[in-house]
Amino acid sequence: MTHRLASPWVDLLLPLSLSGLLWERSGNPAGMVLILAIWCGFKFLRWLPAEPVYGVLIGVLVVSLSAVIHPISGSAPTDLILVLLAFAAGLQQSKAQWRGGLWLVLATVIVSLPFVEFDRFNSNLEAIPWSVLRDALPQEAVRIQKITINRSGYLYGLFALVGYGLYRAEVLPWLRRVAAVVGVLSFVLALGAASRAAFLFPIAALIVTELCWWNRYWVARRATSLAVTVLILALVFNLTLYWPGSPMVAQEPSDIGRSQVAQCFVSRSLRSLPEFLVGQGYDRVSHHCAGKVFLPGRTSGIPHAHNVFLHALADQGLMTLSLMLVAVSLVFQRLFSGLAGDAGSLCRTGLACALFILASSLVESTLLKTSLQQVISGYLLAIAWVSPRASKQENFRTIGS
Numbered sequence: 133m134t135h136r137l138a139s140p141w142v143d144l145l146l147p148l149s150l151s152g153l154l155w156e157r158s159g160n161p162a163g164m165v166l167i168l169a170i171w172c173g174f175k176f177l178r179w180l181p182a183e184p185v186y187g188v189l190i191g192v193l194v195v196s197l198s199a200v201i202h203p204i205s206g207s208a209p210t211d212l213i214l215v216l217l218a219f220a221a222g223l224q225q226s227k228a229q230w231r232g233g234l235w236l237v238l239a240t241v242i243v244s245l246p247f248v249e250f251d252r253f254n255s256n257l258e259a260i261p262w263s264v265l266r267d268a269l270p271q272e273a274v275r276i277q278k279i280t281i282n283r284s285g286y287l288y289g290l291f292a293l294v295g296y297g298l299y300r301a302e303v304l305p306w307l308r309r310v311a312a313v314v315g316v317l318s319f320v321l322a323l324g325a326a327s328r329a330a331f332l333f334p335i336a337a338l339i340v341t342e343l344c345w346w347n348r349y350w351v352a353r354r355a356t357s358l359a360v361t362v363l364i365l366a367l368v369f370n371l372t373l374y375w376p377g378s379p380m381v382a383q384e385p386s387d388i389g390r391s392q393v394a395q396c397f398v399s400r401s402l403r404s405l406p407e408f409l410v411g412q413g414y415d416r417v418s419h420h421c422a423g424k425v426f427l428p429g430r431t432s433g434i435p436h437a438h439n440v441f442l443h444a445l446a447d448q449g450l451m452t453l454s455l456m457l458v459a460v461s462l463v464f465q466r467l468f469s470g471l472a473g474d475a476g477s478l479c480r481t482g483l484a485c486a487l488f489i490l491a492s493s494l495v496e497s498t499l500l501k502t503s504l505q506q507v508i509s510g511y512l513l514a515i516a517w518v519s520p521r522a523s524k525q526e527n528f529r530t531i532g533s
Contacts, residue, residue: 142178143233145171146511147240149504153247153277162201165503169197172507175221189220200503205415206435207447207500215499215510222514227475230518231301234294234481237508238311241291241318247277248321255326273326283502285322285330286492290508292318292334293488297481329492337487344471345480352472359464362490363457370394370439370494390438390495396421397437397446411449418446436500440493443500460490466516475518482515489513 145167152163172193176186192213200210225233250272275284295315302308322330344351351358373387374394400417401408418435437443445453463486470479489509492498499506 142171142174143236146236147243150240150243150247165201168503168507169193172217172221189217193217203501206418207414207443209414211499211501211506214503214506218507218510219514222511223517224519226519227478230478230515234298238291238294238298238314241314244276249275249277251275251281252326274321274324279502281325282327282496283505285325285327286496286498287505287508288318288322288325289330289334289488290485290512292322293337293484294481296338297484300480301477329495333488333491336491337484340487341480341484344468344483348471348476352469355465355468358468359461362464363461366490366494393421393438394442396424397442401446409449409451411447411452414447436497438496440497440499443497463513463516470516474520478515478518482512485512
């Protein structure tokens with residue numbers, strides 16, 4: 133039974149979870165969540181004979197289901213729990229398991245196509261220099277059913293990087309072509325989502341990843357310092373983006389509004405030491421700031437921080453934020469060092485995805501509310517913990533056959 137559950141075909145439930153959108157038109161439908169939960173449960177069950185703690189994770193998953201399906205707030209306790217559970221589902225997978233898993237993650241793009249809808253005007257079209265092409269494309273923004281355009285763009289941006297990774301890693305020419313086509317389609321859909329981050333961040337992630345890959349031995353020797361550098365650059369980026377009067381946001385009314393929302397979250401979090409350490413609970417800061425700051429063209433305030441880390445600081449406090457920063461640092465440290473190892477090609481894909489996830493989390497509350505987004509993000513971050521032991525066993529089996 134263990135071998136059967138270890139089959140990468142279990143990951144087929146990941147893209148199939150989108151079929152839950154047929155049953156309920158929502159960004160977080162019950163059908164989609166149930167299929168994701170079955171997928172996660174099977175992944176945990178595979179490791180249960182060797183690691184009894186996975187039985188605890190199955191229990192956490194089951195107990196959390198009702199709160200995931202029926203959230204009582206915009207940011208629910210189950211948001212980060214689902215990310216952690218998906219991360220655990222990907223831990224210690226072998227290179228062969230990751231190869232199958234990534235292909236089935238990429239298949240989510242194809243499964244999502246029947247659910248694509250069009251929303252407001254797509255301002256990203258202005259980035260296309262050729263007017264003929266610009267006018268020929270749909271002028272409305274793309275989204276996956278009721279998932280918002282920003283969150284839909286985030287998913288497609290992430291899928292584009294998975295397609296890039298498979299294109300670079302596959303040996304068979306026809307598989308490389310399939311990965312390239314689906315990856316490019318994902319990027320086009322990300323461009324069509326009208327999200328600036330979903331359009332620009334994949335390009336930036338690819339450039340940085342390729343630079344690291346071509347200098348991978350140098351990068352691997354400095355993995356720890358480079359991981360710390362990534363966090364410092366992220367902090368500097370956020371300070372320049374959200375600091376009062378920053379020239380980066382002075383020209384755009386929407387960016388000024390986002391900056392004011394972030395400042396409100398920070399000031400509210402610093403109100404008292406106990407609340408600063410352990411947080412103020414879900415949505416209390418969100419409700420307060422939503423009544424204070426209104427973005428242009430909106431009649432209601434934004435109930436999130438436009439930043440994953442600031443939102444975690446407000447809801448769960450400094451202790452949770454510190455653990456998140458440690459986890460992010462470890463992910464990058466392992467991916468940087470892994471570039472020069474046996475799983476280097478896989479770590480290249482993981483690095484591109486991790487860079488995109490981090491960059492997006494600095495300007496959007498990417499891990500709120502949308503379960504598919506939470507699960508795929510946590511799962512892909514686990515690439516940093518690819519199993520070297522399983523990889524060696526696969527090599528022995530290959531030689532023996």
